Amino acid sequence: MIRTKSGTAGNTLYRAITVATLLAASTTPALAADNVILITLDGLRWQEVFRGIDKTLATHEEYSVRGEQLLDQFWHEDPQTRARALMPFLHNTVFTQGSYVGNRDAESCAQVTNPWNFSYPGYSEILTGVVNPAIDSNGKIPNPEKSILEMLAATPAYKDHVGAFASWDVFPSIFNVERSGLDVNALGTTVDPQSPSEVLLTQLAADIPTPWETVRHDAFTHHYAKSFIIDRGPRVTFISYGETDDFAHDGRYDEYVFAAQRADRFIGEIWQLVQSIDGYRDNTVLFVTVDHGRGEQPLETWQHHASKAAVAGPMQALAQYEEGIIGSENIWMAAIGPGVPSTGLLQTGTDCLTSNRIAATLMRLLVEDYRQYNAGMGAPMEEFLQ
Numbered sequence: 001m002i003r004t005k006s007g008t009a010g011n012t013l014y015r016a017i018t019v020a021t022l023l024a025a026s027t028t029p030a031l032a033a034d035n036v037i038l039i040t041l042d043g044l045r046w047q048e049v050f051r052g053i054d055k056t057l058a059t060h061e062e063y064s065v066r067g068e069q070l071l072d073q074f075w076h077e078d079p080q081t082r083a084r085a086l087m088p089f090l091h092n093t094v095f096t097q098g099s100y101v102g103n104r105d106a107e108s109c110a111q112v113t114n115p116w117n118f119s120y121p122g123y124s125e126i127l128t129g130v131v132n133p134a135i136d137s138n139g140k141i142p143n144p145e146k147s148i149l150e151m152l153a154a155t156p157a158y159k160d161h162v163g164a165f166a167s168w169d170v171f172p173s174i175f176n177v178e179r180s181g182l183d184v185n186a187l188g189t190t191v192d193p194q195s196p197s198e199v200l201l202t203q204l205a206a207d208i209p210t211p212w213e214t215v216r217h218d219a220f221t222h223h224y225a226k227s228f229i230i231d232r233g234p235r236v237t238f239i240s241y242g243e244t245d246d247f248a249h250d251g252r253y254d255e256y257v258f259a260a261q262r263a264d265r266f267i268g269e270i271w272q273l274v275q276s277i278d279g280y281r282d283n284t285v286l287f288v289t290v291d292h293g294r295g296e297q298p299l300e301t302w303q304h305h306a307s308k309a310a311v312a313g314p315m316q317a318l319a320q321y322e323e324g325i326i327g328s329e330n331i332w333m334a335a336i337g338p339g340v341p342s343t344g345l346l347q348t349g350t351d352c353l354t355s356n357r358i359a360a361t362l363m364r365l366l367v368e369d370y371r372q373y374n375a376g377m378g379a380p381m382e383e384f385l386q
């Protein structure tokens with residue numbers, strides 16, 4: 001048995017669940033979860049999620065060195081079959097047993113609320129539930145807003161029971177670790193290994209060159225998160241995979257697609273893991289989303305994302321796109337677990353659901369009143385609540 005700071009892993013989780021059960025009993029709903037796992041895939045377009053691979057990009061000699069492999073593995077004439085081939089866990093499990101939004105081919109719309117369509121503002125909106133106009137950069141600037149992890153970790157029921165794992169090295173700033181005291185595991189942070197597998201992971205992370213200056217391979221983020229869930233029994237876990245965005249910025253459509261496929265498998269592994277652990281099984285909500293979309297036309301804009309305001313200001317490298325990267329405000333969301341209805345596709349028409357409502361939705365699923373934490377948060381999305 002692996003020892004943790006506060007005893008055995010099982011005991012830690014048991015205590016957390018007991019406290020949560022007592023709290024839940026005093027407030028109501030028949031269906032609610034004691035645990036939430038929020039997963040983000042950086043800038044994975046709704047187009048790939050709901051239409052599968054794009055043939056023009058997959059056969060493009062500059063964008064897809066491994067194009068033949070893409071076609072072999074993922075091409076089907078029917079878009080739905082194609083999408084299912086790329087992201088089988090999302091389609092076969094989350095979309096069928098839970099609810100999802102953002103397939104714009106089916107009158108289902110989700111968007112960011114922030115005016116920029118790039119990462120830090122997107123993650124801050126997701127995690128804090130508010131859009132602060134001062135957040136206009138991807139720089140390592142301590143976030144003036146509080147994430148739901150910070151708010152909840154300040155309460156006895158969640159103290160020492162939150163975890164955050166990210167491939168991008170800006171997340172310690174997005175979580176304002178100096179103020180929040182949250183232990184964020186991301187590229188550049190120091191890890192104190194708690195088990196033999198974490199010792200190996202930490203050694204490999206130090207010995208394998210990072211693929212990008214600011215983003216590590218998602219495998220490290222993923223396996224650290226799994227290890228933490230097993231050993232520490234967190235009630236709120238955030239996992240941010242980053243490879244999709246960086247391969248897209250590199251202009252590698254093939255690798256972007258393979259990263260999406262891996263992320264789908266990773267999400268499936270997280271779900272299988274929680275269903276195998278007492279206390280988590282049938283007691284955990286998985287919520288999956290992205291921080292922004294990407295372009296579609298002109299063709300090369302699949303690599304980019306930025307609003308009209310962003311290209312006129314902080315994203316001047318894209319200034320030739322005077323209207324910004326069209327469509328990069330479009331996102332998607334999906335959820336599964338106790339308290340989430342099995343509606344499948346949420347048809348919104350033009351009444352788009354928005355990222356700033358995710359934080360309060362997760363609060364509600366945990367039977368917490370978001371207004372007691374920050375009344376300025378976007379309201380919970382009833383569509384994701386039973």
Ligand SMILES: [Zn+2]
Nearest residue numbers: 042043119291
């Ligand atoms: Zn991003």
